[in-house]
Amino acid sequence: MVHEEGGGFMSASVADCPAIRADKVSVRYGKALAFEDVSLEVSGGAITALVGPSGCGKTSFLSCINRLTDLYEGCVVSGQLTVGGESVLARGIDLLALRRQVGMISQRPNPFPLSIWRNLELPLREHGVGDRTERQQRIEQALRDVGLWDEVKDRLNRSAHALSGGQQQRLCIARALVLRPRVLLLDEPCSALDPISSGVVEDHVVQLRRRCTIVIVTHNLAQARRIADETAVFWTREGRGYLLESGPTARIFEAPQNPVTAAYIQGLRG
């Protein structure tokens, strides 16, 4: 992909729980604009929900933040995007360092076809983190953070694929957490789960508030209202996504400024 911005990403200077700032960010796939001119401030340490109808660019926006967009041929990201004040769209930034700071969880649980332990050890080895003792500590802590430790501590060498869907998704969150990211991007993390597993995942995401800056895409407006400090509503016009409005979640749900937002949250549109 091509990036159209200057600057640099210095992992050492990113503050704890960094804010994310998008200034007129647009994403094109070939000639098709996925979304355009999105300007959004995401507060450090808060949970921000991205909501809106299908195809309005929520996942594409999320993917810019850790440069997953690089994986799509013909994808062009323009505008300014910073994490903790450091540009993430610049050419030549250290992508490994960026992705260590900015973890991403996808919609469907996707553990590697390896043991539970290896799933968590692999990213640590890949990023050259710690010695054996530190790796063990991080793995146990990450499993505790997602409430899995007591459930799996006696079967760490079993295949991750033998876990239930909800456990697999929590394992994937733990796999991101072992690297101690400062930003966590979650793309509809509960959409493939049953309501009980979904609730468990949601509870653990909430517990990460203030430890990470969290951006979560969700189609579940009740979930956004329950867990998000801030909400950004995306919309689509002639096939192009844009940001309709954003602000504190209570304001978006109780006193939306835009009539389209009002209709959307009442279930009348979208």
Ligand SMILES: Nc1ncnc2c1ncn2[C@@H]1O[C@H](COP(=O)(O)OP(=O)(O)OP(=O)(O)O)[C@@H](O)[C@H]1O
């Ligand atoms: N890899 C890709 N290549 C080409 N077009 C893409 C790609 N990913 C997304 N798009 C297009 O970009 C637009 C925005 O898609 P995106 O998945 O970001 O929206 P979304 O709001 O997350 O949708 P959903 O809620 O259904 O996941 C859509 O028109 C989609 O078809």
